[in-house]
Structures are given as structure tokens and as C-alpha cells.
Amino acid sequence: MTTTLLQTTPGPNLTPEQLELQQRARTFVENVLMPLELQAEELGGKLPEDTVQTIKREAIAARLNGGRFGPEHGGQGWTMLEWFLVNEQFGRVTNGLHWHVPNAYNVLMQGSPEQIERYLVPALRGEGGDAYAVTEADAGSDPSGISTSATRSDGGWVINGEKWFVTSGDVARVLIVMAVAARGGDRLPTLFLVEPGSPGVEYVESPRFTHNYPHGHPTIRFTDVEVARDAVIGGVGNGETLQRAWFTEERLGIATHGLGAMWRLLDETVDWALHRVQGAHRIMDYQGVSFPLADSATDAAVGRLLALQVAGLLDAGSDPKLIHAKASMAKLFVSEAAGRCADRSVQAFGGRGYMRSNVAERFLRELRVDRIWEGTSELQRLIIARALERRGVEATIH
Ligand SMILES: Cc1cc2nc3c(=O)[nH]c(=O)nc-3n(C[C@H](O)[C@H](O)[C@H](O)COP(=O)(O)OP(=O)(O)OC[C@H]3O[C@@H](n4cnc5c(N)ncnc54)[C@H](O)[C@@H]3O)c2cc1C
Structure with missing residues (x-):
């Protein structure tokens, strides 16, 4: 009965349907994903295939797959607010286990009906x-320096170059590759769909990273890879525009997951601090323990308001450039705050906080990359500073 659900968290007024969705995601996360965290950690992030299939089935049964995509394509047609509510729940889980929930990058919506x-x-x-x-x-923070090239051929295009840190490149059925198509003297950044099994696609390396997540981030080389004319996604020269929309959603996603992480960290750490007794007192009674938790709660609450504002602006169809800057602000603030929050929780757990079986230890490692991928914290500051100049102080901070 949706009407019996209580809105227990601060934020916008939610409809009974939205509360039911939030509760459905929460139940999936707590019953299906959380029990698998330690196994995933012990296995370096890679769960057995039958377990992965079970997660996918449960996610589909709970109608949590393909959230933002339309029902006509097998998605749920969520608003950004609804997407936020679900992704916040996903963020409460360690080891990136929500990556197993079937989904896709939003640029695929720009594909042709066949794609x-x-x-x-x-x-x-x-x-x-x-x-x-x-x-x-040689092109990270400044992607305008990419050298991967796409040259016209009789049948379509020939791609040459090497890409680093391709998240899920080890399991993907299709790679969305940014390459520069040359026309006259112009450099036209363009997105291409490349199947990993195509001749000339070579997996150079799959390095180990700090986190134990479901998929790798391999280095992939493309040598004279031939793709058809219709492998272009969104039109020749439109790569950067598509990428901006992609970044906005990805950065808000990082913020939203970070909020879920802070929520979980606070749940677990407050519970511990209320029950752990040292020197004849609960450690929560020592301000050295409780004040850092108060700071974490404040970080979590402020970050949530900011991220909810960005989701609301997206739902309202506001100025994409302003939203782009606000999404950077949310990513910057939450990724830095969540890192602080994990560090404080480790301290409150004492020696137990340094064990891999402890949620704070795992989040301490896992949240670090949120300050690097989808643009480092420094790059987010550059975007926000540019917004101050171009859109003005009032629009940027209100
Ligand atoms: C686990 C992981 C997964 C990833 N997944 C993907 C993926 O799926 N697809 C993909 O394309 N990429 C992916 N990346 C790449 C990621 O987006 C880049 O690592 C990131 O953008 C930074 O680029 P870089 O590593 O080349 O660092 P650099 O750009 O070399 O930056 C090094 C340092 O210099 C600073 N810096 C650079 N320029 C400036 C500036 N103008 N002002 C101030 N400081 C500056 C940076 O902030 C950073 O601290 C992933 C990275 C990791 C670690």
C-alpha cells in the first residue's frame, strides 16, 4: 500500500508513487545487493556469473533497469527526481554492485533507430x-587534445588511436569512441560505435585500481578499425555537445551516489558509536567522536539540497549551460564531502575501521575516484569559475 509509506527523509514533497519507487529501490539494495558486498570484496569485485544474472533478474523484476530511458525501449521513463531517488539508494552499496543493474549511457538515445x-x-x-x-x-582533463582519428573510407570510417581507463570496456558489447574526423582543416570530434570484436581492436592492458568493482578499466588500442558509415552517433562533429549532456548526468550521478554513501556511513557509524563503550561511556558521548559525525551529517544534508536542485532544474528544462555548472558544483561538493565523511567514519570505528570487512574502509577507497573521474575536482572548479564570469554570481549560487 503506497499510501502507508512515510516520507522519512528531507527533500521535496514526493508523490505516493515516488515514495513507493524509493522504497522499492531501498528494498532491492538492502535485500539483494548489500548481502553480496563482502563476497565481491574478497573476489576483487568480480562475482560469479550466476550471481550477476540473479542481480539482473531481480533488478528487472523490481523495475529498476534503464531508469531514464523510455518504456518503448525497455526503460522506466523516470524524471530526474525519480532517477535521483533510486541512485541515492544505489550509492548506499559498496563495491559498485549497482553496476549490475541493466542500464546504458544516455548518448545511446541519440542513435539511429537501428543503433x-x-x-x-x-x-x-x-x-x-x-x-x-x-x-x-596525452588527453585527460583536456579532451580537446585527443589524437584518435577517424578517416573516411569507401565503406565508412577507419579509426586509429588508443584509449585509456575505458570503464566496463572488458564486458561491453559496444564501445562509444570519441575520435577526430578531419574535414578540410577542421577537427570534428565525433562519437563512433565500435564493437569490441572488430578486427584491429586490441586490449593492451587491464590495470588493477584502488577499488574492487564489477568491471575493469582497460586500455584499448584501435588499429585501422573499419566501421560502417552509420557507426557515427549523433552526427559528425557533434561529439562535444553530446558529451556535455553526458557529463551533466554522470556528474550528478556521482553526487547522488556519494549522498547514498554518506547516508550509509552515517547509519553504520552512529549505530556503532551508540553501542561501543570505552572508559565506561558510549563513545558517542565523547565529542571527539560525535562532532565529526555532526560535520558529516551537515555535509550530507547540504549536498542533498544541492543535488536535488540540479535534478529539479533538469526536470524543469532550465538553461543547459547553467545546469552543467551546477552539476559540477554538486559533483565537487559531494565527492569531496563524501571522502571526508568516510575518513571520519574510519576514525570512529578505530582499528575495525581499517578492516576490509568494514563499510567505512571500503568507502574510503572507493569514494576517492569520484574526485578524479568525469573530470577532476580542479576541472569542476574551472567550470564553476567560468559560470561565475559568464552566467553571473546570482544565477550560479541560487
Ligand atoms: C577508475 C577510472 C575510470 C575511468 N573511466 C573512464 C571512462 O570510462 N572513460 C574515459 O574516457 N575516461 C575514464 N577515466 C579517465 C578520467 O576521466 C581521467 O583520469 C580524468 O579526467 C583525469 O585525466 P588524467 O588522468 O589524464 O589526469 P590529467 O589531466 O593529467 O591531470 C593530472 C592533474 O592535473 C590537474 N589538472 C589538469 N589540468 C588542469 C587545469 N587546467 N587546471 C588545474 N588543474 C589541472 C588535474 O586536476 C589532476 O590533478 C577513468 C579514470 C579512472 C581512474
């Missing part, structure tokens, strides 16, 4: 996802 049918629809059913390849050895 959507071939890659998006199966991805939302849990039958092979996508990976996004922009970064190169």
Missing part, C-alpha cells in the same frame, strides 16, 4: 552494455 534496437534495447534487458572511451595517454 537503438541493436545496442540500447538489449543493454536495458541486461544483455551486454556499453563503455565510453574518451581519455587518452
Whole structure:
């Protein structure tokens, strides 16, 4: 009965349907994903295939797959607010276990009907996802320096280059590759769909990273890889525009997951501090323990208001450039705050906080990358500073 649900968290007024969705996501996270965290950690992030299939089935049964995509493609057609409510729950889990929930990058919506049918629809059913390849050895924070090239051929295009840190590149059914198409003297950044099994696609390395997550981030080389004319997604030269929309959603996603992480960290740490007794007192009674938790609660509450504002602006169809800057602000604030929050929790757990079986220890490692990927904290500051100049102080901070 949706009407019996209580709105227990601060934020916008939610409809009974939205409260039911939030509760459905919470139940999935607590019953299906959280019990698998320690196994995932022990296995370096890679769960057995039958377990992965079970997670996918449960996610689909709970109608949590393909959230932002339309029902006609197998998604749920959520608003950004609804997407926020679900992703906040996903963020409460360690080891990136929510990555197993079938989904796809939003740029696939810009594909042709054939591309959507071939890659998006199966991805939302849990039958092979996508990976996004922009970064190169010499082009990270400044992607305008990418050197991967796409040259016209009789049948379509020939791609040459090497991409680094391709998240999920090891399991993806399709790679979304940013390459520069040359026309006359112009450099036209363009997104191409490349199947990993194509001749000339080579997996150079799959490095180990700080976190133990479900998928790797391999280095992939493209040598004379031939793709068809219709492998272009969103039109020649539109790569950067599509990427801006992609970044906005990804950065808000990082903020939203970070909020879930802070929520979980506070739940677990407050519970511990209320029950752990040392020197004849609960450690919560020592301000050295309780004040850092008060700071974490304040970080979590402020970050939530900011991220909810960005979600609301997206739902209202506000100025995309302003939203872009606000999403950077949310990512910057929450990723830095969540890192602080994890560090405080480790301290409150004492020696137990340094054990991999402890949620704070895992989050301390896992949240670190949120200050690096989808643009480092420094790059977010650059975007926000530019907004101050171009959109004005009032629009940027209100
Ligand atoms: C686990 C992981 C997964 C990733 N997944 C993907 C993926 O799926 N697809 C993809 O394309 N990329 C991915 N990346 C790449 C990621 O987006 C880049 O690592 C990030 O953008 C930074 O680029 P870089 O590593 O080349 O660092 P650099 O750009 O070399 O930056 C090094 C340092 O210099 C600072 N810096 C650089 N320029 C400026 C400036 N103008 N002002 C101030 N400071 C500056 C940076 O903030 C940073 O501290 C992933 C990275 C990691 C670690």
C-alpha cells in the first residue's frame, strides 16, 4: 500500500508513487545487493556469473533497469527526481554492485533507430552494455587534445588511436569512441560505435585500481578499425555537445551516489558509536567522536539540497549551460564531502575501521575516484569559475 509509506527523509514533497519507487529501490539494495558486498570484496569485485544474472533478474523484476530511458525501449521513463531517488539508494552499496543493474549511457538515445534496437534495447534487458572511451595517454582533463582519428573510407570510417581507463570496456558489447574526423582543416570530434570484436581492436592492458568493482578499466588500442558509415552517433562533429549532456548526468550521478554513501556511513557509524563503550561511556558521548559525525551529517544534508536542485532544474528544462555548472558544483561538493565523511567514519570505528570487512574502509577507497573521474575536482572548479564570469554570481549560487 503506497499510501502507508512515510516520507522519512528531507527533500521535496514526493508523490505516493515516488515514495513507493524509493522504497522499492531501498528494498532491492538492502535485500539483494548489500548481502553480496563482502563476497565481491574478497573476489576483487568480480562475482560469479550466476550471481550477476540473479542481480539482473531481480533488478528487472523490481523495475529498476534503464531508469531514464523510455518504456518503448525497455526503460522506466523516470524524471530526474525519480532517477535521483533510486541512485541515492544505489550509492548506499559498496563495491559498485549497482553496476549490475541493466542500464546504458544516455548518448545511446541519440542513435539511429537501428543503433537503438541493436545496442540500447538489449543493454536495458541486461544483455551486454556499453563503455565510453574518451581519455587518452596525452588527453585527460583536456579532451580537446585527443589524437584518435577517424578517416573516411569507401565503406565508412577507419579509426586509429588508443584509449585509456575505458570503464566496463572488458564486458561491453559496444564501445562509444570519441575520435577526430578531419574535414578540410577542421577537427570534428565525433562519437563512433565500435564493437569490441572488430578486427584491429586490441586490449593492451587491464590495470588493477584502488577499488574492487564489477568491471575493469582497460586500455584499448584501435588499429585501422573499419566501421560502417552509420557507426557515427549523433552526427559528425557533434561529439562535444553530446558529451556535455553526458557529463551533466554522470556528474550528478556521482553526487547522488556519494549522498547514498554518506547516508550509509552515517547509519553504520552512529549505530556503532551508540553501542561501543570505552572508559565506561558510549563513545558517542565523547565529542571527539560525535562532532565529526555532526560535520558529516551537515555535509550530507547540504549536498542533498544541492543535488536535488540540479535534478529539479533538469526536470524543469532550465538553461543547459547553467545546469552543467551546477552539476559540477554538486559533483565537487559531494565527492569531496563524501571522502571526508568516510575518513571520519574510519576514525570512529578505530582499528575495525581499517578492516576490509568494514563499510567505512571500503568507502574510503572507493569514494576517492569520484574526485578524479568525469573530470577532476580542479576541472569542476574551472567550470564553476567560468559560470561565475559568464552566467553571473546570482544565477550560479541560487
Ligand atoms: C577508475 C577510472 C575510470 C575511468 N573511466 C573512464 C571512462 O570510462 N572513460 C574515459 O574516457 N575516461 C575514464 N577515466 C579517465 C578520467 O576521466 C581521467 O583520469 C580524468 O579526467 C583525469 O585525466 P588524467 O588522468 O589524464 O589526469 P590529467 O589531466 O593529467 O591531470 C593530472 C592533474 O592535473 C590537474 N589538472 C589538469 N589540468 C588542469 C587545469 N587546467 N587546471 C588545474 N588543474 C589541472 C588535474 O586536476 C589532476 O590533478 C577513468 C579514470 C579512472 C581512474
